[in-house]
Amino acid sequence: MNKTLKFHISKRASLPWYKSWAIRGIAILAALVVCAIVTMLMTGENPISIYSTIFYGAFGTTRRSWVTIQELAVLLGISLAVTPAFKMRFWNIGAEGQVLIGGLATTACMICLADKLPNSMVIVCMIIASILAGAFWGFLPAFFKAKWNTNETLFTLMMNYIATQLAAYFIIVWEVPKGAGKIGIINQSTEIGWLPQLGNQYLLSILVVALLTGVMYIYLNYSKHGYEIAVVGESQRTASYAGIKVERVIIRTMVLSGAVCGLMGLLLVGGINHTLTTTVVDGRGFTAVMVSWMAKFNPIAMIFTSLLLVFLSRGASEISSVFGLNHSFADILTGIILFFIIGSEFFITYEISVQRSAGKEA
Amino acid sequence: MKKFLALLLSLVMVLSLAACGSEKASEPAKTDDSAKTEEPAAEPAADIKVGFICLHDENSTYDLNFINGAKTACENLGITDYVIKTNVPEGQECYDTAAELADDGCDIIFADSFGHEDYMIQAAKEFPNVQFCHSTGTKAHTEGLSNYHNAFASIYEGRYLAGIAAGMKLNEMIAAGDFTADQAKIGYVGAYTYAEVVSGYTSFFLGARSVCPTATMEVTFTGSWYDETAEKEGAQKLINNGCKLISQHADSMGAPTACELAGIPDVSYNGSTESACPNTYIISSRIDWAPYYEYAISAVMNGETIDTDWTGTLATGSVVLTDLNENVAAEGTADAIKEATSQLEAGTLHVFDTSTFTVGGAALDSYQADVDTDANYTPDTEVISDGYFHESEYRSAPYFDLRIDGITLLDEAY
Numbered sequence: 027m028n029k030t031l032k033f034h035i036s037k038r039a040s041l042p043w044y045k046s047w048a049i050r051g052i053a054i055l056a057a058l059v060v061c062a063i064v065t066m067l068m069t070g071e072n073p074i075s076i077y078s079t080i081f082y083g084a085f086g087t088t089r090r091s092w093v094t095i096q097e098l099a100v101l102l103g104i105s106l107a108v109t110p111a112f113k114m115r116f117w118n119i120g121a122e123g124q125v126l127i128g129g130l131a132t133t134a135c136m137i138c139l140a141d142k143l144p145n146s147m148v149i150v151c152m153i154i155a156s157i158l159a160g161a162f163w164g165f166l167p168a169f170f171k172a173k174w175n176t177n178e179t180l181f182t183l184m185m186n187y188i189a190t191q192l193a194a195y196f197i198i199v200w201e202v203p204k205g206a207g208k209i210g211i212i213n214q215s216t217e218i219g220w221l222p223q224l225g226n227q228y229l230l231s232i233l234v235v236a237l238l239t240g241v242m243y244i245y246l247n248y249s250k251h252g253y254e255i256a257v258v259g260e261s262q263r264t265a266s267y268a269g270i271k272v273e274r275v276i277i278r279t280m281v282l283s284g285a286v287c288g289l290m291g292l293l294l295v296g297g298i299n300h301t302l303t304t305t306v307v308d309g310r311g312f313t314a315v316m317v318s319w320m321a322k323f324n325p326i327a328m329i330f331t332s333l334l335l336v337f338l339s340r341g342a343s344e345i346s347s348v349f350g351l352n353h354s355f356a357d358i359l360t361g362i363i364l365f366f367i368i369g370s371e372f373f374i375t376y377e378i379s380v381q382r383s384a385g386k387e388a
Numbered sequence: 389m390k391k392f393l394a395l396l397l398s399l400v401m402v403l404s405l406a407a408c409g410s411e412k413a414s415e416p417a418k419t420d421d422s423a424k425t426e427e428p429a430a431e432p433a434a435d436i437k438v439g440f441i442c443l444h445d446e447n448s449t450y451d452l453n454f455i456n457g458a459k460t461a462c463e464n465l466g467i468t469d470y471v472i473k474t475n476v477p478e479g480q481e482c483y484d485t486a487a488e489l490a491d492d493g494c495d496i497i498f499a500d501s502f503g504h505e506d507y508m509i510q511a512a513k514e515f516p517n518v519q520f521c522h523s524t525g526t527k528a529h530t531e532g533l534s535n536y537h538n539a540f541a542s543i544y545e546g547r548y549l550a551g552i553a554a555g556m557k558l559n560e561m562i563a564a565g566d567f568t569a570d571q572a573k574i575g576y577v578g579a580y581t582y583a584e585v586v587s588g589y590t591s592f593f594l595g596a597r598s599v600c601p602t603a604t605m606e607v608t609f610t611g612s613w614y615d616e617t618a619e620k621e622g623a624q625k626l627i628n629n630g631c632k633l634i635s636q637h638a639d640s641m642g643a644p645t646a647c648e649l650a651g652i653p654d655v656s657y658n659g660s661t662e663s664a665c666p667n668t669y670i671i672s673s674r675i676d677w678a679p680y681y682e683y684a685i686s687a688v689m690n691g692e693t694i695d696t697d698w699t700g701t702l703a704t705g706s707v708v709l710t711d712l713n714e715n716v717a718a719e720g721t722a723d724a725i726k727e728a729t730s731q732l733e734a735g736t737l738h739v740f741d742t743s744t745f746t747v748g749g750a751a752l753d754s755y756q757a758d759v760d761t762d763a764n765y766t767p768d769t770e771v772i773s774d775g776y777f778h779e780s781e782y783r784s785a786p787y788f789d790l791r792i793d794g795i796t797l798l799d800e801a802y
Contacts, residue, residue: 087491093484194611198802203526203758204765204789205582207611207802208478211506299479301506306479346445347473353445 034379046374053370057363064362071349083344084337092228094340099235100294101332104310105317106235106242106325107286110279111164112315113246113323115259116171120182122311123189124163124284126304128291130193131159133302136212136219136295137200148219152296153289160288161281163189168280172273186311193304211300221297231293238286243325255279287311320367338363436496436689438462438470439489441482443501445474448614449658450639454500454523457677464678465685478503486511490518496688498523498681512536519694521684523677524584526761526785529697539680540784541700544591545732546673546707548739551595552728553671553712553721554633554655558600560718567632574605575626577636577643579613580802583758587779587786588637591739592655593795598744599724605795606631611802616640625798627652644669653716660711671712671721679705699784702733740777745792752777757787 041049062073084094104121111118135152143151167181200209213219224230246252254275258265262272294306313335321327342356440458442451455472462470471494476485482504489497490511496519499508505525512520512533521537522528528538558572574596578585593605606626610618619642623634627650635655636643641664647654648665656665656672680700687694700706712722731737742752756767759782771778771787779788791797 087488089484089487089491093488198611202763202765203583203761205580205585205802206502207580207582208503210503211510214506214509301479303478303503305477308477343473343475346475347471350472352447353475 030382032381034381036377036379038375038377041374049373050367050370053366053373054363057366060366061359061362064358069349069351069355071351076345076349079344079348080338080341083341086344090340092226094336095232096228096298097340098329098333098336099232100290100298101310101313101317101336102328103231103235103238103290103293104287104307105314105321105328105332106238107283107290108311108314109242109283109318109323109325109328110246110252110255111283112318113259114255114276114279116168116276116280117179118164118167118182118280118283119179119312119315120163120167120185121283121287121314122307122309123182123186124160124287125291125294125307125311126186126189126193127163128156128160128288129295129302129306130189130196130291131155131288132219132292132295133196133200133209133212137209140213140216140218145218149221149296152219152292156288156292156296157285158288160291161285164280164282164284164287165277168277172276190304193302197302197304208303209301212302214300219296220300221293227298231297234289234293238289239325239329242286246323246325251275251278316364320371334363334367335360436467436469436685437492437494438467438685439486439492439494439497440470440472441476441485441489441497441499441504442472442474443476443478443504444614448639449641450613451500453658453674454677457681458498460678461681461685464682465689467685476504478507480507482507483510486520487514490515494518496521496685498684500524509533509536519684519688521680521694523680524785526783529783530760534693537684537694537696537698538784539684539698539700540780540786541675541680541704541706542702542780543673543675543707544587544739544779544786544788545702546675546709547588547591548595548598548732549709549725549728550635550655550671550673551592551597552599552724553717554592554635554653555596555599555603556718556721556724557653557670557716558596558603558633561632562600569600569602571630571632572600572603573629573631574603575623575629575631575634576605576607577619577622577626577634577638578607578609579638580611581609581797581800583789584786585609585637586790587788588657589635590745590788590790590792590795591779592635593792594739594744595728597794603794606798607795608798609800609802610638612638614639616642619643620646623647624650629798662711662713666713666715668716669713670717672710674708674710675700676706676708697784699780702729738776740779740788742772742775742777745794747790747792749793752790755790757782757789759783759787 065071065073065076085091104125108118108121132152135148135155139148139151163185167178167185170176170181171178197209198207201207202210221230254270257268257270258272258275265272295302299306317328317332317335320331338360342360345351345356346353442454444451446452446455458472471489473485476482478501486497486508498521500523502524505522505527508520508522509527509531512535516535519535521539523539525538528536554574562569562572576589578589589607597603606629608622608625610622612618619636619638619640623643623646626634633653634643634647637657639658644654644656644661644665647668652668653670654665654668655670658674660672662669680698684694709725728737752772754770755772757769757771758765758767759769769782771782777788780786
């Protein structure tokens with residue numbers, strides 16, 4: 027008589043891989059259907075042509091494909107950089123600043139050493155400087171965390187602002203022409219400090235990040251360091267009992283995280299943009315957090331999560347120009363798709379069972 | 389329950405597939421139709437494709453001004469095949485976007501932001517058969533590329549005219565007894581200490597002083613082309629300092645809004661702000677880019693060469709004043725502007741007439757400006773002759789960067 031439907035949520039023991047991927051696949055399909063409905067209701071455009079435009083924007087021509095893969099490489103590289111920290115449950119949301127400071131160090135070498143050293147030496151200096159700068163930006167919050175247990179989330183976040191302000195300051199110092207607030211392409215005529223091109227201008231950063239992906243995968247899964255990171259991430263106490271020097275692992279991992287970010291700054295400034303702006307990282311230091319978490323810290327899976335995000339954003343800008351829609355519309359679609367994908371993780375981790383029960387039992 | 393869930397999920401899957409499938413079957417015909425109906429509208433220009441690259445989208449007054457110009461020009465020339473790329477940052481993405489537009493068959497590509505320049509040059513080198521036109525840039529005249537062009541307009545003339553409206557408003561307020569003549573101070577919110585901004589506020593000030601001789605000016609800089617908060621605070625600071633009238637050279641509604649709140653008259657830029665500020669907006673000067681776009685696109689259509697460095701003027705319709713607000717402006721403003729306009733066009737009046745301003749207490753008879761852009765800002769061109777500073781003649785982008793007497797810069801950090 028007083029019967030109600032009861033939803034019972036319980037954690038799944040484990041799910042075979044094909045089932046979890048099936049759930050993810052369904053989530054993407056459902057997201058596309060919702061996107062289609064939203065598109066039709068709000069703009070009257072035909073969703074199929076919107077989807078094909080998204081695809082064209084990302085892979086429509088050879089050049090578009092190259093640019094998409096390069097963008098993928100940049101996002102993936104930054105995601106790889108933050109992953110060791112996150113696996114250690116160290117909330118490094120300072121990748122934005124760590125990449126930027128690496129870029130700033132690169133810029134400094136390109137501008138100040140251009141007429142003092144031969145090109146190859148400038149590039150060597152750029153590599154060293156950018157990695158050191160990024161590593162230092164990662165070291166500071168880790169050191170304070172290890173010594174005085176400061177809050178690393180706030181610390182890394184604040185370091186972003188310091189990096190942005192430093193970059194803004196030096197941009198004014200190096201601006202051309204005076205008062206413009208822009209550096210412009212550095213050494214455009216001499217190309218000093220430009221990282222060498224391999225075949226075309228996109229390939230170098232792609233190869234570097236591909237190599238990085240493999241190294242990071244091995245480092246996290248098969249090295250002693252990687253194991254220590256995992257144990258510290260699970261429980262610092264356990265790690266201490268096991269004889270792992272937690273402080274050292276924290277500092278070492280963050281230095282590594284920052285160094286890889288610095289390397290990405292080198293690629294962004296020395297290899298891709300050849301200039302420095304305060305927005306050169308373009309929020310990817312934060313997007314990387316999502317990429318890393320969605321892939322459950324698996325470098326190989328991160329290729330797909332970052333591809334998804336880059337694909338959507340490249341397609342989104344195509345939509346906005348082809349259909350005359352505002353860029354925000356593309357953001358809405360991206361938001362819907364991410365909502366479904368992140369939501370699907372809930373169904374992978376938890377099981378919902380519906381049971382009928384008498385009221386008094388409740 | 390697992391079975392039920394699986395059933396539900398598979399149902400969703402089938403349904404979504406069906407939905408996609410049915411749409412696929414019916415839709416392609418539609419897209420073909422719409423593509424076809426668009427094409428024939430173009431009469432002589434059927435095979436010309438135009439690309440536009442914008443830093444932001446229509447939410448920025450600066451880019452909106454370009455986008456409107458682009459649409460007007462294409463409409464007037466009967467061009468339907470054009471693409472407007474918005475939110476293209478001033479980095480490698482600009483080159484990529486330009487190259488993608490060239491790949492897609494664009495014959496001429498425009499970019500609207502200063503920082504796009506180097507990337508447009510890079511693209512111009514790679515696609516010699518495509519014309520690349522960059523507004524506000526400085527390098528075309530030294531770059532030596534036949535397919536790379538700069539354009540700007542003599543906006544200092546528009547600023548001067550808007551300054552006349554400001555000066556007359558000051559006179560009106562002095563006459564009404566709001567403040568004394570020696571308190572007639574103008575406030576100006578600028579973005580950077582860039583020559584374009586310096587040229588803008590100086591010409592505005594000279595326009596105002598031509599009708600209100602006791603006028604002085606204070607300038608503050610925000611260090612950003614678009615920072616609503618900083619612009620609002622900058623305007624507020626100037627008002628607190630005793631400025632009686634505000635103008636601005638930055639792209640947000642910050643300064644006009646602050647003026648409306650404080651009841652201080654405002655001379656706007658990039659377009660009318662009358663709807664948001666009906667009680668304080670006087671007039672706005674802006675560059676109309678449509679004449680340049682029409683000129684450059686028709687040159688491509690007719691197989692003619694485009695000027696390496698093109699300067700729009702009052703005569704070409706590139707420099708315009710929009711929507712004088714009769715409720716706020718002083719009486720007779722429209723006539724005074726009209727008269728000054730005809731004098732400027734006739735060449736009997738020069739904005740930077742060296743007899744109207746001094747630098748460090750002395751009048752100038754010679755000045756070397758940095759016209760050819762280089763990293764050390766080397767002065768390279770004599771720009772004063774015949775009694776006036778020749779702005780936008782040796783290069784379309786402004787290079788007037790003198791700090792004249794009567795104008796106080798509150799900060800020069802940017």
